[in-house]
Amino acid sequence: MQGLATVLAGIPLAAILVGPDDRIIAANQGARDHFGQGLEGRHLLTALRQPDVLEAIEASLRDRQPRKITYQTSEAGRDSSFQVHVGYVETLDARGTLVCFEDLTEREHAAQMRRDFVANVSHELRTPLTALMGFIETLQGPARHDQAAIDRFLGIMQSEAARMERLVRDLLSLSRVESEERVRPREEVNLGQVIGSVLHALRPLARDRACEITFEAPDGMIVRGNDDQLQQVFTNLIENAIKYGGTGNHITITLERIARDATLRAPAILARVRDQGPGIEPLHIPRLTERFYRVDTHRSREMGGTGLGLAIVKHIVNRHRGRLRISSTLGEGAEFSVILPQWDRQEA
């Protein structure tokens, strides 16, 4: 590689250089990733299809003035948004127009996610809150002397308030985990013990739903982590298996050592939580860790869910430099695996 191609290679954005004959003189890797291979030598019109961008390039070749254009595309169901910077260039190697593509997609997506999140939180709170306010009013008036009604209403109020409390608690967990996500935890944590104590706490729920749970763990399954957060991970996964697996379900939890995990590039510990419930349709799987995403909102609410459990799991696993893997065969159950780097004495 030499000449202006070396300059383009150094620009951390998709960039192409267009000659006065409207042919592409050079392109960098970012541009190839975006527009495809073999850009050099091609006519502009065969590579770019944005009329505004083409017009700006032509204009800058004429008047040598810089220009800025934004455009949106929607390809393969994915919306993208770019700001394009066009500037006239004249060096000993070539003259033409430098076109840099700044990808705004992620930023706009983040802003959209935030707005959706706030709207979701508000909607989740609104329903129980409206119910509560209605009951308070009824207790103040019509039901004032009806002890049976009072008892029943107080029971419902209690469960609505508890729902809101779970939501607030999960929101706080989520924001705490997110804010620490870059700080890797440092404690030595025994995963077998963590899962054991989670199972102990979930025993009443499992009994209610006639769930049989098998747990196998070799000794010494130690990872570098945060005890409370790993408890939260397995509480959420096992609770989901109990709740969504249906009554009379059989849940299997295993822990095993992996000599070297390909993605983590290190010795790892694999924890699996498998149920024999109805499973999850493939189209939902990639979205389960989104905040408030549920396959069946009604069912999740009925079970007291907040829709934040797997989002919290994902962030905690990320913080631990691990991976979450979800697989399912419809009708045969679902499996949630957490792969965590094994405790390494050297690192500590």
Added chain:
Amino acid sequence: MQGLATVLAGIPLAAILVGPDDRIIAANQGARDHFGQGLEGRHLLTALRQPDVLEAIEASLRDRQPRKITYQTSEAGRDSSFQVHVGYVETLDARGTLVCFEDLTEREHAAQMRRDFVANVSHELRTPLTALMGFIETLQGPARHDQAAIDRFLGIMQSEAARMERLVRDLLSLSRVESEERVRPREEVNLGQVIGSVLHALRPLARDRACEITFEAPDGMIVRGNDDQLQQVFTNLIENAIKYGGTGNHITITLERIARDATLRAPAILARVRDQGPGIEPLHIPRLTERFYRVDTHRSREMGGTGLGLAIVKHIVNRHRGRLRISSTLGEGAEFSVILPQWDRQEA
């Protein structure tokens, strides 16, 4: 401008080109904005003070491999964060290292704001929720047959639930306004009428606090806007003036035409809401429109505030392509001005 300087000018990031003698060959406007004028010809060490970046540049001059470094700075109380891309360049004009500075500050700031926001929402909800749950429990047990206690508790529960409802309502307003912020409203709105109806709705509150309100408006104060949102703006501002101005306060509201507003570069309408209360210390003024920012949190809560009122005002005014101006003299009161572009028949 010619040679590689024209290429650097086309890169939409701060960028410098460093020669093999460690002197800066060229720099673009972004780099001058960030590092100061007169960069060309200077030795690298006199312009850049990040050891990691210097090291990466030296190394790439030696081995011609690209590198990526991130660094944080904290200058004049402002935290900034950069990702620096370093790449070897060899053209007919020059050879050296191209250094591009990608500013991550805004993105990280946005992420931090989001986390703070979620934490704030949760904390705001937690207090009334805990109170509610406590009362429900008491009503179920100890106070079960004590009608006087029941009545009193239900009254408090009602006001705690109402507090949560205001918060949820303001959260929804905020997310709605934010998501529409780029879509300029189109209706013809009479500001005099808007303020008149807000004053009508706030009359009971003003009477409770022995507030005298003077409102003067010439006819035909028409802006291009959204009626509901402008009602919200003046409700929030006038309610604040009543609540924070103290009892027996005198509030003056005026509307006037401005032939040409310097910032908006158009004929405008200026609406002022002035109170004679205690005013606001200068250090708080720039932060009042942040979500959940309050001068005195306890007092705001006591008044039933959510801390979101002025954030909503700011977003609505932005959506209207207007400006919000806050000024205050301690001990003499505060003035909140909204400047909106005047209705223009041509635009419509």
